[in-house]
Amino acid sequence: MNAVIEAECPVCSSQMIAPTAIPACGHKFCFTCLKGVCMNGMGCPMCRGPIDPSIFSLPSQVLDLKMDVPLSPVVVQDKYKPIEKRDTSPSETPAPSALNLDASLLDDNLPEEKMYWLYRGKNQGWWRFDPRHERDIDKAYNNDEDHCEVTICGRTYVIDFNGQCQYPKGVPTQRREVKRVSSADFDTMGVKGLAGVFVPTS
Incomplete structure (x- = not known):
């Protein structure tokens, strides 16, 4: 079984969803990306080697059915950038009234249901x-x-x-x-x- 998400897919340039390897050459792609390439009569996007269509018959992998959209490589890199410390001056200190807001006023900022x-x-x-x-x-x-x-x-x-x-x-x-x-x-x-x-x- 393959992992849920692996490295960047050469076709869609995002982290792979349901990574699938071509038996002849071993190159991996998202399942749907590779299937689309095969359905268009093309070979491996990396080496032009043959793709065995049987790998798309009843594929099975251990996946998180509720997985989120994988991040692009650029976003992944930015996500882990160190946070710069801010120089907090007295003028930036929140006013006391701002710290005692009614929680009901914040309802609009609650995350929407997935x-x-x-x-x-x-x-x-x-x-x-x-x-x-x-x-x-x-x-x-x-x-x-x-x-x-x-x-x-x-x-x-x-x-x-x-x-x-x-x-x-x-x-x-x-x-x-x-x-x-x-x-x-x-x-x-x-x-x-x-x-x-x-x-x-x-």
Whole structure:
């Protein structure tokens, strides 16, 4: 089994989600990135070696189904920069009244509840979108857009918020149900995997 997140993916330049190695050469990529390359008839992005399509059949990895969006290498580097000390002068000392604010006034600053986007698999059951696609989908949803488009494995899909479905762009008859759920609801739905990768529950 592979780890949840490894080094930077050469295709998307982010930390890998469900890192998958090409048997012939050993180069690793995100599962969805590598599958998209293969579906477009290309070889290994690093050495142009052959990709065995069988590695995409019923893949299984130990993953955190609720994992967050992996950080880009630049953000990861900035995250661990030392914090510079500030020279606090008397003028910067908070006024006493500022230290006694009613907690109810701070409610607007509370973090929003994490929501997840799921799609129904071909053989029924629910699967979670890649966290990066999920982020883009939720952004469009929160902007009150009717739909958005995401590229998954090299193919563009339309996420129809009004119809609560997804379909390949230009092929609206090939619909799959999608759903936006809370963390509590997520735990009750028996989610099978993440971005096409099956995650064993035991």
